[in-house]
Amino acid sequence: MTESNNQIKKIFVEKNSLTYPLSQKVLKKLKEVPVEIIDCEDEVLEKYSMLKDPIGKGKKTLLLKSLKGNFIKPCPCTPHYIGCNYYIINTDLNCPMDCSYCILQHYLDNPLLTIHVNTHDLWEELDKFLHCHRQRFIRIGTGELGDSLALDPITERSKELISYFRKKTRVNFEFKTKTLNIDNVMSEEPAENIIMAWSLNTEYIAEKEEKGAPRVKDRIEAAFQVQEKGYRVAFHFDPLILYPGWEQGYGAVIDRLFSRINPSRIAWMSLGSLRFPKPLKTLIRKRFPESKIIYEEMIRGIDNKLRYFKPLRIKLYQEAVNTIRSYSKERVPLYFCMESKEVWQKVLDKEPGSKEEVEAFLSLLPSYKAANI
Amino acid sequence: MRNMRFTQIDIHKIDTADKRFQISPFYSIGPLIPSLKETGLLNPPVITKRENRYIIVSGWKRLAACQKLSISLIPVFVMQEQSDREIFKIPIFENLSIRDYTQIEKAVVIRKLYDFGESPENIIKKYMTLLKVPPHYDVMDAYMKIDKLNKKIKEIAHEKKWSFGTLELITEFTENEIQALYPFLKELSLNKQKQLVENIFEISKKRDVSVKNLLSSREYLKIQNQENLSSVQKAEKIHLLLRKKRNPTLSAWRESLVKLNDSLDLPEEMTIMPSKFFEEDMISIKLDLKNRDELKKNIDKLKELSKKEEISLLFDPLSYD
Numbered sequence: 108m109t110e111s112n113n114q115i116k117k118i119f120v121e122k123n124s125l126t127y128p129l130s131q132k133v134l135k136k137l138k139e140v141p142v143e144i145i146d147c148e149d150e151v152l153e154k155y156s157m158l159k160d161p162i163g164k165g166k167k168t169l170l171l172k173s174l175k176g177n178f179i180k181p182c183p184c185t186p187h188y189i190g191c192n193y194y195i196i197n198t199d200l201n202c203p204m205d206c207s208y209c210i211l212q213h214y215l216d217n218p219l220l221t222i223h224v225n226t227h228d229l230w231e232e233l234d235k236f237l238h239c240h241r242q243r244f245i246r247i248g249t250g251e252l253g254d255s256l257a258l259d260p261i262t263e264r265s266k267e268l269i270s271y272f273r274k275k276t277r278v279n280f281e282f283k284t285k286t287l288n289i290d291n292v293m294s295e296e297p298a299e300n301i302i303m304a305w306s307l308n309t310e311y312i313a314e315k316e317e318k319g320a321p322r323v324k325d326r327i328e329a330a331f332q333v334q335e336k337g338y339r340v341a342f343h344f345d346p347l348i349l350y351p352g353w354e355q356g357y358g359a360v361i362d363r364l365f366s367r368i369n370p371s372r373i374a375w376m377s378l379g380s381l382r383f384p385k386p387l388k389t390l391i392r393k394r395f396p397e398s399k400i401i402y403e404e405m406i407r408g409i410d411n412k413l414r415y416f417k418p419l420r421i422k423l424y425q426e427a428v429n430t431i432r433s434y435s436k437e438r439v440p441l442y443f444c445m446e447s448k449e450v451w452q453k454v455l456d457k458e459p460g461s462k463e464e465v466e467a468f469l470s471l472l473p474s475y476k477a478a479n480i
Numbered sequence: 481m482r483n484m485r486f487t488q489i490d491i492h493k494i495d496t497a498d499k500r501f502q503i504s505p506f507y508s509i510g511p512l513i514p515s516l517k518e519t520g521l522l523n524p525p526v527i528t529k530r531e532n533r534y535i536i537v538s539g540w541k542r543l544a545a546c547q548k549l550s551i552s553l554i555p556v557f558v559m560q561e562q563s564d565r566e567i568f569k570i571p572i573f574e575n576l577s578i579r580d581y582t583q584i585e586k587a588v589v590i591r592k593l594y595d596f597g598e599s600p601e602n603i604i605k606k607y608m609t610l611l612k613v614p615p616h617y618d619v620m621d622a623y624m625k626i627d628k629l630n631k632k633i634k635e636i637a638h639e640k641k642w643s644f645g646t647l648e649l650i651t652e653f654t655e656n657e658i659q660a661l662y663p664f665l666k667e668l669s670l671n672k673q674k675q676l677v678e679n680i681f682e683i684s685k686k687r688d689v690s691v692k693n694l695l696s697s698r699e700y701l702k703i704q705n706q707e708n709l710s711s712v713q714k715a716e717k718i719h720l721l722l723r724k725k726r727n728p729t730l731s732a733w734r735e736s737l738v739k740l741n742d743s744l745d746l747p748e749e750m751t752i753m754p755s756k757f758f759e760e761d762m763i764s765i766k767l768d769l770k771n772r773d774e775l776k777k778n779i780d781k782l783k784e785l786s787k788k789e790e791i792s793l794l795f796d797p798l799s800y801d
Contacts, residue, residue, distance in 0.1 A: 157604050159617050389645065392652075393618065402686035404727050406757035416730050417758055449761045 114167050114203060115220070118142045119151050121172040129224040129262060130171045136261045137169070148172055152217055162394065165218025166203050174223035179236050182251060185382075187409040188445045189459055192466035195251035196233075198223055198264060202254040204285060205318040207395040208346055211252060213387040221253075222262060230271065237275060244470040250283025250304070257286050265291045273298035279374065279470055281341060285320040287329045297337035302374045304341035305330050307364070309356030312348050316398060323360055331367040339372050345379035345444055347423050349403045349415060357427050365434035375469050376431065378424055379444035381405075382414040410445075417450070424454040440469050483560040486524070489534065491552050494527060496543065498535040500564060503571050503581075503588050505631070506638045512545040521546060524555040526570055534558070538571040565596035576610060583647050584638040586611045587627035590620060613644070625651040633658055633665070640670045646677055653681070657691040667715035679722040733758055743790055747781055749774065752794065763794050 118140050124130055125144060134142060145151055148170060155161045155168075178197055184190035200221040201211060223229070237245065249255040249268070259265045265282060269292065272280035281302040282292070292303060305326045308316075313323050321329075330340045342364065347357065381400060383391075388401050405413040414420065428441060442465055443451060452458045459465045499505070525539020536543060537559055546554050559567060572589055575581065581589065589611060593603050600620060608615045613623070626647045629637075637647055650658065661680065665673050684691050694700065703709070703717045724731040741752055751766040765782070769775050785791055 156615065157601060157617050159621070161616075389648070399686055402682045404729055406727075406730065406759065409756075409759055416727070416733075418729060418733070447760070 115140055115169050116167045118169045118171065119145050119148070119219070121148060122146055124171055124173045124224050127173070127224040127226070129222065129226050132263070133169070133171060133222060133261050148217070151219070155218055160394065161218045162212050163205065165201060166205060166220060168219045170217070170219040170221045171224050172221060173225035174228070178223070178229045178232050179247070184462070185410040185412060185445045188447055189443070189451065189465060190445070190462035191442060191469065192246070192462040194245060194247040196229070196247060196249045197252050198229065198249050199253040199258050199262070201252075202257050204254065204257065204320045206320065207316040207318070207391050207398045208348070208381060208383065208400060210383060210387065212390050212394070213384060215252065220258065222258060226267070233271065237278065241277070243277070244466070245278045246281065246466060246470050247278060248281035248283055248304070250281065254284050254286060255282035256284040256288040256292070259288045259291055263291050266295055269295045269298065269301050272301060276300060283343065285317065285326060287321050287325055289329050289333055292333060292338070293336055299339065301338060302341050303330065303333045303338045304343060306343045306345065307360055308344070308348065309353065309360050311350065311352065311356050316348070316395070316400060324363060327364055327367050334368060334372050339374045340368060341374045341376065343377045343379075343444075344427060345377055346381040347378060347427060348381050348400055349419060349423060350399070353423070354426055358430050361427065361430045361434070370435040370438050373435070373439045375440045375442060377442050377444050378427055379446070380415050380420045380423055382408070382412045382445065384412050388413060421450060421453055424450065428454055442469060483562065484526070484557045486555065486557055488553050489527070489556050491543065491546055491554050493534055494543065495533040495535050498530065498533070500535070500592070501537045501568055501571050502540055503575060504540070504585050504638070505588070506635050507541050509541050509545040509548060512541055513548065516545050516549055516551070521551070521554055524557055526557045526559055528559040528567055529561055537567055538574050563596070565593070565598055568592060568596055572607070581611060582638050582641055583626065583644050584634050586613060587623040590623040591627040594624065622648045622651065630655065630658060632662055636666055636673070640673060642670070643674065646674045649681055650677055653691060660692055660695050663711065664715040664718050667712045668719060672719050676719050676722060679726040683722065683725055730757065740790060740793055744785065744788065747778065750778060750781065761795065
């Protein structure tokens with residue numbers, strides 16, 4: 108079990124979800140942790156909302172429940188900027204790590220580590236969804252409203268997801284993580300359409316702003332191991348953060364990345380600069396009083412989120428892209444998360460007209476590309 | 481009326497020094513005077529007894545206006561003695577039914593409820609919802625801190641109706657820092673007060689310099705020591721300097737654009753504007769026209785403008801660098 112799972116001090120289980128196999132598996136793995144059976148999550152959520160630092164306390168509490176709505180949703184992206192047509196699967200919510208910039212602090216009403224245990228509904232929904240979209244390629248992943256592998260040692264969900272998606276050849280499935288929890292993934296046979304992605308930052312930012320997350324060099328090492336096993340990998344430099352020494356910091360992590368990872372096995376890399384809705388700024392100030400990331404020069408973007416003033420973003424991206432390109436030339440597909448056409452044009456010399464164009468550029472498998480382009 | 485009796489009382493028998501139930505420490509009795517003169521006191525204040533003294537539960541303004549007009553015998557409702565916590569509900573609900581509270585008043589209500597022994601859970605669930613504030617512990621905690629701010633800053637905040645966010649931020653300043661900021665804050669408009677508080681806080685955090693040291697640095701002292709400037713002008717200059725320091729790149733771009741505009745020698749009717757914060761590579765040209773001739777003249781002017789070398793800089797703001 109990982110350190111992050113050791114921090115769970117209490118488990119709440121919705122009464123009607125208690126008998127599901129995933130609930131039983133988790134309860135068995137965490138048999139030392141006190142369990143309370145509840146009628147519905149609202150009674151717990153109300154209690155937590157009245158606690159001091161509910162977000163911090165929620166990271167020590169696990170909620171096992173059935174998801175009533177849909178597991179699969181289009182990635183919400185942000186208005187007025189270019190998206191990538193990605194789909195997200197909300198298997199788990201929240202994350203035991205405590206990154207100062209994490210949007211989930213603001214985005215989710217529920218601060219508890221939540222596992223949606225009605226897995227049978229997930230497979231059924233996935234079958235229907237993929238059938239409806241059988242004419243196109245799909246990029247889909249679990250790492251949007253929670254870290255894909257943070258709770259994997261207790262859920263072992265990665266094994267089932269790999270086994271499900273390996274047969275879906277028109278789908279690129281992505282695990283997105285900061286953790287080193289790759290044991291379950293390593294025990295499975297890799298498939299070309301299963302992509303193991305890591306969120307990367309500089310060691311400085313990881314140490315200062317990503318509480319509970321592994322060192323960046325260790326994340327790269329984990330990526331190296333899964334690549335050696337045969338998986339394709341991906342990397343997300345998001346959020347890129349300005350601080351004194353950022354040029355050297357990002358240069359060093361990209362150098363390290365390419366010293367270990369074969370560029371031809373990188374499915375994609377994304378770049379996104381720090382951005383957040385204004386209320387998150389207050390949350391960061393209060394929850395992370397030592398953090399200085401909110402004091403850089405930011406403006407209110409057309410989506411109303413705070414983001415770096417455009418010339419600063421462009422400088423940040425150009426530096427990162429130049430270093431990446433020095434290693435990978437054009438081989439690694441690069442894209443921006445939530446950026447404007449102008450930024451795409453100025454930094455990548457591409458101007459995608461729509462999210463569908465970005466998707467087309469990213470989603471084709473190497474074999475498919477070779478045969479069709 | 482339950483637990484209340486109506487009577488007339490000599491105003492001097494009321495102990496106005498006991499302010500335990502007072503919610504708004506800042507009020508004006510001006511508008512009440514003509515009404516009292518014309519119609520008398522229509523809505524009697526509520527009082528109660530504590531240790532053989534009468535103290536005010538609600539109706540501070542009405543009482544002060546009566547005192548001003550030397551009215552000595554006034555109608556009142558006397559509440560039966562109950563706990564402070566029970567009685568405090570009267571002014572809370574009475575005010576809630578007629579107006580919204582300012583943030584300063586909300587802070588008073590929350591802190592007094594707490595002091596009167598109301599449970600934090602009840603304050604959060606019942607009262608904070610009534611006060612239209614998010615029912616969270618952290619918010620309650622912030623209001624308790626806001627209530628502890630010094631009276632002068634609370635008065636500005638009350639008058640200008642500061643937002644919760646600005647007040648919450650100012651609770652992060654030390655008393656000395658607030659004292660140092662006060663002379664500037666009191667001279668500015670609401671929006672500039674907010675910006676000044678945010679900018680100085682963020683600059684001091686980013687640079688790890690105390691607000692006091694920041695305001696003692698050469699550039700700021702120079703403004704403060706300029707004898708030919710009024711206190712309003714000094715406050716405005718400090719505000720502008722802080723804005724520039726907080727956003728140096730954006731300020732430099734804005735200055736470049738002003739210079740560029742000047743160099744283009746535009747007619748008065750024509751204004752060139754970038755997108756908000758230069759976020760989009762697009763400019764707008766605004767024309768104020770009175771008639772067709774002016775339109776024609778300006779179209780010619782635009783044609784001339786399009787031939788100028790500098791105009792391309794407007795479409796490629798990065799090259800300002």
